[in-house]
Amino acid sequence: MIPSFYNWRTWLALLALTIVTGTIFYSRYLAQQIAQEERDKVELWVNASKAIFDNPDMPLTLPNMIRNDQTAIPIIETNEQDSIVSFINIDSAKAAGDPGFLQKRLREFKRANEPFILVLSDSPYIANKYYYGNTRLLKEVQYYPIIQLVIVGILIILLLMLLNTRHRSAQNQLWAGMAKETAHQLGTPLSSLQGWVEMLKESGQQDAITHELEKDVNRLKLVSDRFSKIGSTPQVEPTDLVVQVETMLDYIKRRASGGIRFEFHKPEELPLIVPLSPTLFDWVIENLLKNALDAMEGKGTISIDIRKSGQDIIIDVADTGKGIPGGNVNKVFDPGFTTRKRGWGLGLSLSRRIIEQYHGGQLFVKHSEPGKGTTFRILIPQQQKTV
Template sequence: MCSNFWLVQVQKTLYLCVPKRRKIMKRLTLNHISTAVLGLLFIIVIVSVLYTNYIAEQLAEEERKKMELWAEATKQFIIADENENIDFLLQVMEGNTTIPVYMVDADYHLLMSRNVREPKRNVEEFYADKIATLRESQQPIKVQISDDIVQYIYYEDSYLLKRLYYFPYIEFSLILTFVIIAVITLLIVQRSEQNSLWIGLSKETAHQLGTPISSLNAWNELLKARYPDDALLPQMDEDIKRLQMIAERFSKIGSQPEVEVHELVPVLQEAVNYMRARTSSKVEYILHTPPAEHCEVKMCVPLFEWVIENLCKNAIDSMEGVGTITISTQVADRKVFIDVADTGKGIDRHRYKTIFRPGYTSKKRGWGLGLSLSRRIIEDYHHGKLFVKQSQIGVGTTFRIVLELNH
């Protein structure tokens, strides 16, 4: 009764410390932000692609006209006589320095090429494949040399035009990289802010617990001196020690706790015994630990016990005070697996990760910090994992803790 009274006082203190708790617990909805940013990115890329294609079509049309002029200059150069001035024709022909050109005869045999990067080997096969590909993709420019001689000119996009086609994709890659970096930065900043919030709340809670615990200790000593044979005083002693442990747990959040090697099974037994003594007889606790199993783990006992107790309390809430909680351990691959299973309402699969978010709760009254802090304790301080192993609606849920064995 004593510990429950002071826990109520602590809860009131937290409400005073955080007048608008829902606002403080409100987290940035990264999914919405990411969707909006990706949508904006998609619009930018679409507009860029459309505009680039428009420019590319204009350049392609200009290149077509340029090649038609080049074809006419080539024709005039071929049919020119010795007395005709061909300087202008040569200037036009040599002015093409970027567009790959292939001139073929009526049988599509290569007569000449310009601005083409030839391979060192299999040159004839290279040109044959090029011409075959161009014949399928474009209409050639016809060069009528005479009534009996016809030649054709095929050409590819200039190197500038080819690079222009790739520009939207390069732009998309750069913007996407920027967005990814921005989202990662936002996640880091958000996590840092949350850490600061939880650490502040925890330390303030530990501070607020200190004064009433000291007062309780003094009153307890006074009662011991006045009523040395009172049977309730030992229980009050236990409750005060429990309150001191709770204060110690809160004070360790945000600071590096002392991690020592402990045998796992006695720690689990202590946590189960504590919960069994303080819950209804309608809740059955089962602890499965193989007798031959020897599990030494580096842990901070007060914090680890708090995680087990929190998982048990969540299980009791899920079972609405009636059901079975089974805690089992097994060792494999130099790791120990601790499963906490209940016979409660179960969790939807799409909420397996959501329930660990700070502020998330399915209860009418609650802060939504228990599972979030539990995971942080296991991951940050014990370098392990905490996750939902399995759950079935109407059947129950199993949480799994994974810790490294001490070698």
């Protein structure tokens, strides 16, 4: 088996790191070359200035550095007390309109580069200083690695999101295929069991055992129907939500131990008609109730509270069980996560998907405290578009 270190994500990260590192080093090299070239130009300009000062009659001209483009070097000339004498390649309009503009630029130049000193006279000592800043070209070269790092980071994030979406889509197709195959495999023994139940009824076996056996066979048919619907667009129809929840609660009651107490709080306004996929919605309520039973280990209280809040219907399913540790609250809806020894950890993940994708609502942990219990909340809009 190939070590996990050598997976595609690692190689992608290494490639991105190599590109960015190479760019940073090369950009620094270019910046150093440009900075040295600019300093050489300023030095040439200062020396030309000195030659003109020493020989006023000599037909010399200053090197052409006064160009309004990205290679123009801004220079401020000061005396020995750093009072500004003149400047070039700096916005004269801003300098005239803002008294502090040149001083601000002078401070920037002092931080950026060492000045050139031109001695005009030894006795008395007179000297001018020439401070200069970086050209626009040099600044662009210096900031280029940061810009490229941001672009590469964005591209990597987009690529990871695309691959993650593709991976989830493949997983969803796999689960849908497994669910449909399970429903198909259940079909044959279910038909046989249904036939045996009908034979028992025809032979006069109308006792409680036959009745309960028929209900369990019908239950298996419902489970098979749920699995067959995974991956397909469910039919949403106007349904009395209170009756739907109460029917599932009665089913769970008959299969719970005597130490479990059930409470059901209905809204005042009845009936409560909501667009639902009854088969899939039953699955959600059943999962929440079974999780509550597992959490209480045979003793405690399960309560369901249904009420309206504006345009939403709130359904709280609470138990007095062992609760969820704080570190696991955000994981309980992850596919495969479970704290039980048995089970695949898909119940809550599928339940959330059913509520969010097929009913336009939300399913989340409203509150949980270890040792005191958990409350799951379902929010469903009373009016919604048919999926």
